[in-house]
Amino acid sequence: MLDPKYVREHETEVRQTLENCKSKVNISLYLDLDRRRRDLTISVDKRKERLNKASEEMGRMKKEGQDISAYRGKLQELSDEIKQMDNEISAVEKDFHELELQICNLPDANVPVGGEESNKELRKVGELRQFDFKPKPHEELGAALGILDFEKAAKVSGARFFSLWGLGAKLERALTNFMLDLHEKQGYQELVIPHLVNYQSMEMSGQFPKFIEQAFATKEDNLYLIPTAEVSLANLHRGETLPIGSLPKKYAAYTPCYRREAGTYGKDTKGLIRLHQFNKVEMFQFVEPEKSAEALELLVDNAEEVLKLLGLPYRVVVLATGDKSFSSVKTYDLEVWVPSQNTYREISSCSNCTDFQSRRGAIKFKREGGGKPELVHTLNGSGLAVGRTWLALLENYQQADGSVVIPEVLRPYLGGLDIIRPSK
RNA sequence: GGAGAGGUGGCAGAGUGGUCGAAUGCGUCUGACUCGAAAUCAGAUUUACGAGCAAUCGUAACGGGGGUUCGAAUCCCUCCCUCUCCGCCA
Numbered sequence: 313m314l315d316p317k318y319v320r321e322h323e324t325e326v327r328q329t330l331e332n333c334k335s336k337v338n339i340s341l342y343l344d345l346d347r348r349r350r351d352l353t354i355s356v357d358k359r360k361e362r363l364n365k366a367s368e369e370m371g372r373m374k375k376e377g378q379d380i381s382a383y384r385g386k387l388q389e390l391s392d393e394i395k396q397m398d399n400e401i402s403a404v405e406k407d408f409h410e411l412e413l414q415i416c417n418l419p420d421a422n423v424p425v426g427g428e429e430s431n432k433e434l435r436k437v438g439e440l441r442q443f444d445f446k447p448k449p450h451e452e453l454g455a456a457l458g459i460l461d462f463e464k465a466a467k468v469s470g471a472r473f474f475s476l477w478g479l480g481a482k483l484e485r486a487l488t489n490f491m492l493d494l495h496e497k498q499g500y501q502e503l504v505i506p507h508l509v510n511y512q513s514m515e516m517s518g519q520f521p522k523f524i525e526q527a528f529a530t531k532e533d534n535l536y537l538i539p540t541a542e543v544s545l546a547n548l549h550r551g552e553t554l555p556i557g558s559l560p561k562k563y564a565a566y567t568p569c570y571r572r573e574a575g576t577y578g579k580d581t582k583g584l585i586r587l588h589q590f591n592k593v594e595m596f597q598f599v600e601p602e603k604s605a606e607a608l609e610l611l612v613d614n615a616e617e618v619l620k621l622l623g624l625p626y627r628v629v630v631l632a633t634g635d636k637s638f639s640s641v642k643t644y645d646l647e648v649w650v651p652s653q654n655t656y657r658e659i660s661s662c663s664n665c666t667d668f669q670s671r672r673g674a675i676k677f678k679r680e681g682g683g684k685p686e687l688v689h690t691l692n693g694s695g696l697a698v699g700r701t702w703l704a705l706l707e708n709y710q711q712a713d714g715s716v717v718i719p720e721v722l723r724p725y726l727g728g729l730d731i732i733r734p735s736k
Numbered sequence: 737g738g739a740g741a742g743g744u745g746g747c748a749g750a751g752u753g754g755u756c757g758a759a760u761g762c763g764u765c766u767g768a769c770u771c772g773a774a775a776u777c778a779g780a781u782u783u784a785c786g787a788g789c790a791a792u793c794g795u796a797a798c799g800g801g802g803g804u805u806c807g808a809a810u811c812c813c814u815c816c817c818u819c820u821c822c823g824c825c826a
Contacts, residue, residue, distance in 0.1 A: 357785095361794060
């Protein structure tokens with residue numbers, strides 16, 4: 313959510329930046345509703361003042377023992393008028409709020425303008441391995457190794473679900489533990505948090521109302537399965553004023569993520585790339601406003617560290633205005649090399665949401681010398697999507713015979729195992 | 737799932753129709769006293785929106801929403817949440 317005052321005072325700039333995001337929000341209507349809301353408030357407040365004064369007077373008279381029965385009902389008309397105006401204001405505010413929820417965060421000035429095609433690669437890290445055989449896709453490798461099975465998962469749940477077996481499951485757990493341990497060293501507190509959240513939480517983090525069709529929902533309880541731990545983490549401090557000394561707050565949590573993937577029929581139908589349920593380790597930060605830009609760079613660094621230690625080649629991309637996340641001012645994607653597809657695929661997304669989420673969730677802090685509470689800035693980043701890490705590892709570390717070498721850093725998490733071989 | 741209790745300011749805790757945005761205590765901050773500190777004394781101490789250059793003023797908020805009334809923290813309806821006991825359960 314944007315600051316209405318800011319939109320009011322920077323109309324031209326807001327219009328331009330939203331245009332760059334291909335946001336179709338009617339800013340004229342927004343400003344008009346904002347104006348009406350304020351005009352109505354001014355005139356109803358004047359009436360309320362009159363009513364309050366008169367009511368107080370009656371209270372005083374009654375206390376002095378005077379008979380006020382003659383006045384009873386005299387203020388009815390004014391009271392009714394106020395009620396009517398309040399209703400009108402509510403209606404205007406409802407429209408305004410509905411509109412304001414559709415506006416994405418304004419992109420940072422140095423974010424490239426345009427759609428997906430304008431995303432800008434910043435750097436490539438790690439050597440691409442030269443295979444002396446044709447690298448197999450992970451779904452083939454996994455199936456042959458007996459550690460990955462989509463058919464059985466489909467029997468249980470349907471398309472876009474997976475199951476891991478034996479060392480495959482252990483590898484998933486090893487990766488998760490490795491990531492969480494690393495993030496702890498990087499200063500993140502490990503949390504376990506709800507996977508089912510209420511509407512308000514989805515709205516606060518920016519999922520709703522725009523992406524409501526992408527969420528799995530429970531019919532009876534009005535709860536939603538999280539598409540990312542970001543939702544739960546962002547909402548932990550909703551409505552709180554955090555002590556300045558407690559910032560920055562850095563959290564890491566491992567959760568499954570659930571996505572309906574509506575509108576992606578036919579895309580990435582094979583393998584672990586796109587699923588209704590996958591595991592992810594997520595990092596989240598609450599920071600002081602002036603520190604969020606730098607915090608984003610460090611956050612990306614923290615995510616990159618996982619890939620570096622695992623020895624997986626990747627590249628860093630800054631997303632263009634039309635491709636960045638709805639709530640963010642700037643988003644970096646980390647893309648891991650997938651040999652069988654001969655391309656890089658997203659494995660982490662790191663965003664600075666500035667005060668966009670904290671405004672929706674009223675998350676504030678107070679500065680040292682006192683003063684008004686200010687909104688904190690929030691940042692989120694995957695560290696990493698575990699399933700995609702699993703597949704990248706299989707593909708990048710495969711050998712001609714179909715076995716997979718385990719990177720050094722992961723071996724302690726697998727009881728010293730150095731290679732996954734086909735079971736006989 | 738059954739029965740009951742309760743949700744008030746940073747915390748504790750009064751307040752059952754009328755100057756109640758809210759007693760009191762604790763905490764916090766400022767000042768006095770002190771070489772300094774403790775103790776003591778005095779004062780201050782919510783947030784949002786709006787008007788104003790500003791001082792300031794207005795409105796709203798006692799879990800959320802609705803109702804009764806000139807007037808609601810207080811009465812009524814409804815939803816949510818928390819706690820206790822019983823049952824069930826990983």
